[in-house]
Amino acid sequence: MPELPEVQTILDALTPLILNREIQSVTPLWPPVIDRPERVLFQQWLQGRRVIETKRRGKYMLFRLDDDRWLILHLRMTGKMRVVNASEPLRPHDRLIFHFSDGDDWRFEDQRKFGRAYLVEDPAEIVGKLGPEPLSDTFDANYLARILARRTAAIKSLLLDQRIVAGIGNIYADESLFLARIHPLRPGSSLTQDEIAALVAAIKTILAQALTEMGTTLRDYRRPDGSTGSFQNSLQVFRRTGEPCPSCGAPIQRIVVAGRSTHFCPREQPLHG
DNA sequence: AAGAGACCCTGGATGC
DNA sequence: TGCATCCAGGGTCTCT
Known part of the structure; x- marks a missing residue:
């Protein structure tokens, strides 16, 4: 669904809602949404972490954590994100929840189940093969x-x-x-x-x-x-x-x-x- | 190596 | 109304 302008717009709006907030736990409502590492490790690595920087590369969203690992999300066709209080009822296609320790949830919703989450030490593992950014000077x-x-x-x-x-x-x-x-x-x-x-x-x-x-x-x-x-x-x-x-x-x-x-x-x- | 097609999924719209 | 088919802002994998 989203291309560069949509991904950038979503990331710009999302960033102030998640920056520097402690992730207490992660609930994969549909575990295959996690591409790597395996589910338990994914949850362990995120426990207690904070996002300290966000970036976009192509259609990927990159979230740098305070241990210098990177959480990377791709929305594919139908992915959406929102931040709500944990008391808000789940929606039918919610796939992955990051629970902040202050009582809010960062939820990833994706009807068609194409979207994926990655947690890596080197983002090049995911975005390394991408061509140049179309709005950069290297794309001429x-x-x-x-x-x-x-x-x-x-x-x-x-x-x-x-x-x-x-x-x-x-x-x-x-x-x-x-x-x-x-x-x-x-x-x-x-x-x-x-x-x-x-x-x-x-x-x-x-x-x-x-x-x-x-x-x-x-x-x-x-x-x-x-x-x-x-x-x-x-x-x-x-x-x-x-x-x-x-x-x-x-x-x-x-x-x-x-x-x-x-x-x-x-x-x-x-x-x- | 490059290109074409299947495949992954769900649900709304359209056609009969 | 009911059922079948087509369609969808994406990417990866296999085969040739």
Whole structure:
């Protein structure tokens, strides 16, 4: 569900709610949510710890503990987080609870059970293979051109590959390709220098705007206080199949690329020419 | 190595 | 109404 802007928005709201509070115990309501270490060790390592710093890397949330280990969470498609008093009733899809010693709970909720929690000494074990942050200076046209030169796969699927660039998902891939006027099925190596530069600029523009708008709420995504983002009002093509292109009026088309729904304007983003 | 597809899950929407 | 099918902001694994 959440991509870079949603993860950042959630983390920004969550950080002041959890920082420096002592974790007294951990309840895994659905134990497979814990990826590593094994459940008992996960619980032992967290007992008595405090989160002293939070960071985002791609779509991962990183929480540095006061013993220098790192708790890492990935929300995948339907993960949500909230902080409530322990007396609040559980919700049906609550999967993991961090109990603070002052009586509040930090709860991780995840309908589809794809989300995962990790506890590691070196975060590189989890996030080490990720590509650059799309909003950083290391993600530029030269970098992307070097990668794309040897890749024949559709540009859409390459944008979803977190080893190439970290944090872009289905929404922002489609929106960025539309803004750059590039057909999602174009082979990576077929993009010109100008197109690559336009694509990099489009990705940065779209993600920055989505951050300002606190993300895109289509169904599941909520900020920790339950409120929604607003970038769904700015979507040009995503999930607008059959609606007129905001630029030329041609009907938006939907195809499947890399197993994911893909939306584009066939006139503004031609495959040839 | 790179690319395509299956798979992991649940539940809402849609079609017959 | 009931049942079947499709669909979903993600990532990993296997096979070729």
